[in-house]
Amino acid sequence: MNDLGPEDSPRWQFVESEYRALMAAYGYREIRLPIVEKTELFKRSIGEVTDIVEKEMYTFEDRNGDSLSLRPEGTAGCVRAALQHGWIHNQVQRLWYGGPMFRHERPQKGRYRQFHQLGVEVFGLAGPDIDAELIFMTARLWRQLGIAHKVRLEINSLGSAEARRAYRDTLVAYLREHEAELDADSRRRLDTNPLRVLDSKNPAMQDIVAGAPSLLGALDTESRQSFDSLRRLLDAAGIDYSVNPRLVRGLDYYSRTVFEWVTEELGAQGTVCAGGRYDALVEQLGGRPVPAIGFALGIERLVELLDEDRLPLARYRPHAYLVLAGEQAAAHGLRLAEQLRDALPQLRLLTHCGGGSFKSQMKKADRSGAQLALILGEEEMARNAIGIKYLREDRPQETVPQAQLNDILAPVCASA
Ligand code: ATP
Ligand code: MG
Numbered sequence: 001m002n003d004l005g006p007e008d009s010p011r012w013q014f015v016e017s018e019y020r021a022l023m024a025a026y027g028y029r030e031i032r033l034p035i036v037e038k039t040e041l042f043k044r045s046i047g048e049v050t051d052i053v054e055k056e057m058y059t060f061e062d063r064n065g066d067s068l069s070l071r072p073e074g075t076a077g078c079v080r081a082a083l084q085h086g087w088i089h090n091q092v093q094r095l096w097y098g099g100p101m102f103r104h105e106r107p108q109k110g111r112y113r114q115f116h117q118l119g120v121e122v123f124g125l126a127g128p129d130i131d132a133e134l135i136f137m138t139a140r141l142w143r144q145l146g147i148a149h150k151v152r153l154e155i156n157s158l159g160s161a162e163a164r165r166a167y168r169d170t171l172v173a174y175l176r177e178h179e180a181e182l183d184a185d186s187r188r189r190l191d192t193n194p195l196r197v198l199d200s201k202n203p204a205m206q207d208i209v210a211g212a213p214s215l216l217g218a219l220d221t222e223s224r225q226s227f228d229s230l231r232r233l234l235d236a237a238g239i240d241y242s243v244n245p246r247l248v249r250g251l252d253y254y255s256r257t258v259f260e261w262v263t264e265e266l267g268a269q270g271t272v273c274a275g276g277r278y279d280a281l282v283e284q285l286g287g288r289p290v291p292a293i294g295f296a297l298g299i300e301r302l303v304e305l306l307d308e309d310r311l312p313l314a315r316y317r318p319h320a321y322l323v324l325a326g327e328q329a330a331a332h333g334l335r336l337a338e339q340l341r342d343a344l345p346q347l348r349l350l351t352h353c354g355g356g357s358f359k360s361q362m363k364k365a366d367r368s369g370a371q372l373a374l375i376l377g378e379e380e381m382a383r384n385a386i387g388i389k390y391l392r393e394d395r396p397q398e399t400v401p402q403a404q405l406n407d408i409l410a411p412v413c414a415s416a
Pocket of ligand 2: 051
C-alpha cells in the first residue's frame with residue numbers, strides 16, 4: 001500500500017480530472033459507495049473459484065461477528081447499491097465511480113495491495129451499441145492523456161451461459177489430455193472452473209492455453225451476431241483491435257463482450273483497463289434480469305504510462321509567489337493577496353508566510369515553480385507599487401502600481 005506524495009499527485013490529478021470531464025461529456029453520473037461490503041457479496045458475484053475470492057481478499061469479522069471484506073473491485077458493490085435503491089428498476093443508468101480497491105496480491109511493480117480504479121457501470125442496455133460507447137470513451141481518454149500510441153485493444157466474446165457450459169466440456173476434454181503438464185492451480189481448476197485455466201498468468205502454461213479450442217467457435221447465435229456488430233462499429237470508428245479468444249477475464253460474472261486495453265511498456269502487468277458485459281449478475285444477486293456492462297482502469301498503471309513532456313504540469317503550479325520583505329509589507333501583503341483572489345478566481349497565488357530574508361524568500365519563490373514573483377518591500381509599500389520578477393522568462397524586473405496588478409495577472413491566469 002503506497003503513499004502518494006505532493007510531487008506525484010499532479011499526475012494523478014491529471015488522470016482524474018480528464019476522467020471526470022470525460023464522464024460529464026458522455027452523460028455518466030457519479031456514485032460513491034462504501035469500501036467494505038459483506039464478504040458474501042463478493043463470493044456470490046466475483047465467484048468462489050477465482051484468484052480474488054480464493055486468496056486475495058482482506059476479510060475480517062466486525063464486532064457483530066459479520067464477515068466483511070475490503071472491496072477488491074467496484075462492480076459487486078455497485079449492483080448491490082443499485083438493487084437496494086431501485087436505481088435500475090425499468091431505467092437505463094450510466095454511472096461512474098472511483099476509489100481504492102484492495103487485494104492481498106504479491107506486491108510488485110504495477111501490482112499493489114491498495115490500488116485505485118476509475119470505472120463505469122451501465123444498466124439496462126443489452127449492446128452492442130453501448131459496448132462500443134465504452135470502448136470509444138476509453139479510446140478518447142487515452143488520446144486526452146497522450147498515451148493512445150502505447151495501448152492496444154483486445155476483445156473477445158464469452159457468449160451466453162449455455163454456450164459457455166457447452167464449451168466447458170470441450171475445454172475440459174482438451175485439458176485432460178494435457179493434465180500432466182498443468183500446474184497445480186490449473187489442475188485444481190480443471191474440476192471447479194476450467195475457463196479460469198485460460199486466464200493463467202504462468203508462462204509455463206502458455207503453450208497449453210494457446211492450443212486450447214477457441215471459445216469463439218462455440219458462441220451462440222445471438223452472441224455471435226452481437227460480437228460481429230460490435231466489430232463493425234469499431235471498424236467504422238477507426239478503432240484498431242485484435243480478437244483474443246483466450247481473453248476470459250479473472251472474474252466469474254462476465255458474459256458476451258469482454259475487452260482489455262493492454263500495453264507492452266509495463267512488463268508483466270500490462271492490462272491498464274478491463275471490462276465487459278455481466279448480463280446475469282443482477283439476477284444472480286436477487287434482482288430481475290437487467291443487462292449490464294462496465295469497465296475499470298487502474299490509475300497506478302496509467303500514471304506510469306504518462307509522458308513527462310506531454311503533461312500539463314504548469315496547471316498544478318502557482319502562477320505567482322508573493323514575496324513580503326519587512327513587517328509592514330507582511331501585514332499589507334495578506335490583504336493584497338485576498339483582494340487579488342477576489343478579483344481573479346483562477347489565480348493560483350502562494351503568499352509567503354513566516355518572514356525571512358528577501359533572498360531566502362526569492363529562493364522559495366523559484367522553488368515553488370511559480371511563473372512570477374510579486375515583490376512587496378518597504379520601498380514598494382511607500383509608493384503603492386509592487387515589483388514583478390519573471391522567474392521563467394528572460395525579461396527585466398519591473399515595478400508597477402498595485403492598481404495595475406489585476407490586468408497584469410489576468411493573462412497569466414488564462415494561460416494555464
Ligand atoms: P491483472 O490481469 O493484471 O491481474 P485483473 O484482471 O485482476 O488484472 P481487474 O480486476 O479487471 O484486473 O481490474 C482492472 C484494472 O485494475 C487492471 O487492468 C489494472 O489496471 C488494475 N489493477 C488490478 N489489480 C491491480 C493491483 N493489484 N494493483 C494495481 N492495479 C491493479
Ligand atoms: Mg488480477
